[in-house]
Amino acid sequence: MDEDSVVQYLRDHPNIIEDYIVSPEISNETFERWSVRRAIKYKKPRKPVPGSSSGVGGAWTDLDLSMKRRVILETSDNRVKTNQSADYTQTIVNAGNQTIGEIHFYTPLGNEEKSIVSAVCTWAAAANYFSELYTHKNEGSDTQDHENIAKQRKLSNFLLDVARSIFFDIVSMDAVIIKVMNFAQKLVNADRASLFLVDSKNKQIYARIFDVGTGDEEYVRVNREGQKEIRFDMSKGIAGYVASTGEGLNIENAYEDERFNADVDSKTGYTTKSILCMPILIRGIIIGVVQMVNKKNGPFTRQDEDEFEIFAVYCGLALHHAKLYDKIRRSEQKYRVALEVLAYHSVCNSDEVNKLKKIEINNRIVELETIDFNGMRLSELEKPLYAVYMFKTLFSDYLQFETDDLIRFVLTVRKNYRRVAYHNWAHGWSVAHAMFATLTNSPDAFSKQEALALYVSCLCHDLDHRGKNNAYMKTMSTPLAAIYSTSVMERHHFNQTVTILQQDGHNILRNLSSEEYKQTLSLIKHCILATDLALFFSNKAKLNVIFDSGEFDINRQEHRLLTQAVMMTGCDLVASAKPWSIQTETVKVIFEEFYDQGDAERLSGKEPIAMMDRNKAHMLPQMQVEFMRGICLPCYELIAKIFPKADKMRERCEYNAKKWDELAAEQKEKQEANRDQKNLD
Structure with missing residues (x-):
């Protein structure tokens, strides 16, 4: 079939292409990209704005913020350049022929990073949108000249620079505030700029970024995070008034306005003349106030007010996202601290390892090889010492392992048994000893790999036991019961075992081959789950049937697994x-x-x-x-x-x-x- 016949066929059967486009075969991103391309291609072109780039038309020239964002996303197919050998991804966002920004990510782009790129696109589109609105408002004027066009182009470029620059430091609230203050100062050519955030709960405005030596020391306080900040009541001063009312103020002579607080001027010798103070909003809520003082070439103008209204959109977005990042960063640090605390309390320390390393058992301990041995009389030092001895006795000729790793593993296993009456470390040790005695007296019963799994399983089979059985866990709807539907505690014990093996310097199985490692973990899981007494009855019934039929064969895998399960119950x-x-x-x-x-x-x-x-x-x-x-x-x-x-x-x-x-x-x-x-x- 040639292209024409395919097109004709689709015209005659439109339902086929429709079914295909809305099917899972086409991703949402592809569908949206097609839609945007179609909108751009068939959008009726509007008369170009004077001074605008001739290369950008169609949907881009429409005064529609959402369409501009979509155009940016559509024309940024070439925006991602990934260097696999480096540890960052560089993103370049283009709108038509104009480069909007260059962003560096130090992780590969995931969903969150893609959302961030989308946010930047929105900001860039907003810059062009508001700039064109301002220009469009003056289109009808016959007096519009090249100077006005240049101003609008300058404002558009300025706002794009703001979006790009603020975004670089959005992960730091303080850095964003400094950027906003600097840009605000440049925007209206002011001598000074201040930014206050609103504390609506305490009816105050505050700032952490301020000039040292301006006479504000009496207002400086130390917040809960140990940071210095200046706080003012919202009932005082120009900034307080704007924060309370949301009304922007352009004051030509500060000393003639009764709302102006001249105390700072009197203490610093600075003379405040003109003030432009504007609110910063996010979703209609005042989150801050920017106050600019003393325009360098006369009073603040109506154009300054208009331009700052546009700029305030960026301020709001930047501060809002920076605040979110601050919360995320604090939460991440708390999470890391919690992990460190948990690791400290759940993993043995170097002093414990060194203490055990100093003691060596060179002679055979015959009494350990009998079931009658009384582990209750052992000290807290002797139990892990004998556990290491039993492991070495069984597997030194089979498994290559570091003694330090083995000691760490045993000590950390001990640490992860809870202090409950029975299902504690002493019980875990006793069950491991029973397996050791059995394997010692029947050395050919299992392969070395199976024996390894059996011994490790016995030692770990009740890790993190809470002193409550499975029925209790289910009846009380505990979190563990919500995770595991069957053999609740036993599955948790196995997962704790794997967690310990994965700790740095604890993996006593790491010298096994990949296949052996998988097989051993599978056997450990089988053996630990077998300690669920609810499973014993079915295992016993199966074995009795096999014995009664005279078909039992220890070399058959099914019979071998049942034997291991019953052995685990017997040791338990x-x-x-x-x-x-x-x-x-x-x-x-x-x-x-x-x-x-x-x-x-x-x-x-x-x-x-x-x-x-x-x-x-x-x-x-x-x-x-x-x-x-x-x-x-x-x-x-x-x-x-x-x-x-x-x-x-x-x-x-x-x-x-x-x-x-x-x-x-x-x-x-x-x-x-x-x-x-x-x-x-």
Whole structure:
């Protein structure tokens, strides 16, 4: 098909091109660019303004601010030049054949930067718009001459310079104020210029930028940010009057106006003659006042007033955006401070690292290789020291890592466990030790990569635990529950693990290959999520079916993952397989945490379950029997089927369950005796 036949086909079927143009195939930016080009091309040309560039016509000559902005945007296709090897983007905005401004960004153009470019285009268009309005107003006059044309051209160029210059320093309110004062002074050829901002809440005007030695010291105050500023009541002086009323004043002789405050003149020896004081507005609200003093070649004129009205548009925009930037910058600094504080409190410091580095364990610690080891007797220094030792013992021949990184990782993990009754650093260490003992006694059970994931997962599996379970998180509609729909705390624990690994000097896995690194993180996630007891029941059921069918094969990936999941549960519940003295001591802190949750639930108007209700503490032995026989024993029975050497865990759990049975029976006898005694009474 040739071009003519395509055009004819589209004429005969206009719906096709319409459907295509409004489809997602065409971006909004492309559609708008086409629209502007069409408007420019078919806009009926207006008689050119005398003195205007012949190269700019069509829509650009229309007295329509929005159209001018669109023309600037349309004719600025060549405005972005990006140097990929440099750290900035240079933008040049053109209107027709005239360069309006050159802007430097120190980051690639994103949505915010594009908005800024759009704002500059609007300002540039506004300059031309107001200038042409002023010129258009005088078009009918037969006395218009080249001098007037030159003035308008000069004003237009001046306003474009203002837009370009102010924009460079828009990130600093003080810099913008200085620019505005300098430009205002030049605009009307004044000897001095002052800019006051309005504090409508306190009915005052104030300025941070002022001339030293002008006699204003008695008005100088230090604000909350520690900056010096001058403040005046809005009921005093010319500037106060303009700020209160919004009415601009052009005063030929200041001393003849009763509103003039001559105190400053009397203290400085300066003589104020003429004053031009104009309000600066944004969206109809007075945000500041510019006061110009003593025009150098006579009194201020009506033309000065008109020109400053145009200039005030830029002042308002510049001050408004500078104020926003000031707020953003302060917020950013607060955010950085908060991050620094969080980093300090959540990441170990160099003193802790150096203290641990000085202690070396050269001999094998045999007692650590048994499940019976009592981690409760370890000091706060010994726990991280032994955690480092266990990691080195398991993986020194497999993984290349820096000892400093490993020490930092362990210490930061310790720091990110909260001080709750049970799910704290001591519990995390105990679970990691249980995995260490299991892997040491069954060295061929898993690959080194799997063993690495299992050990790290155990050490980190309850990071940032708040002492409340998943049901509580969901019932109370906590922020974490809003983020994660299932396994709320476990997903948070995994994300905390990744966060620590990403900290500088903490990534003990960094020497793995990219593929190994991904696989290890995936295994860590699988293992940490497996500590959600809600998942244990389905894992147990799947494994029992596999065993009953005689199809279990540790080398099959599905069976291997299920085994790892059950192993994580077994290590998490290891207190139930510890010697009786350790078991009872652990149960006390477990139930103290449970009771804390129950108290919180009761305060919120919810009745806690019996396990969380400290008013039903007498039921603890029986609840432990149910827990041991319903969850712990079935878990260790499965583990013993897979790893016969782990049968001791099942035996110890069985023994502890019987002990709880005895305590439950004793408790029941006491209750019955008390009931019988009450009946006799």
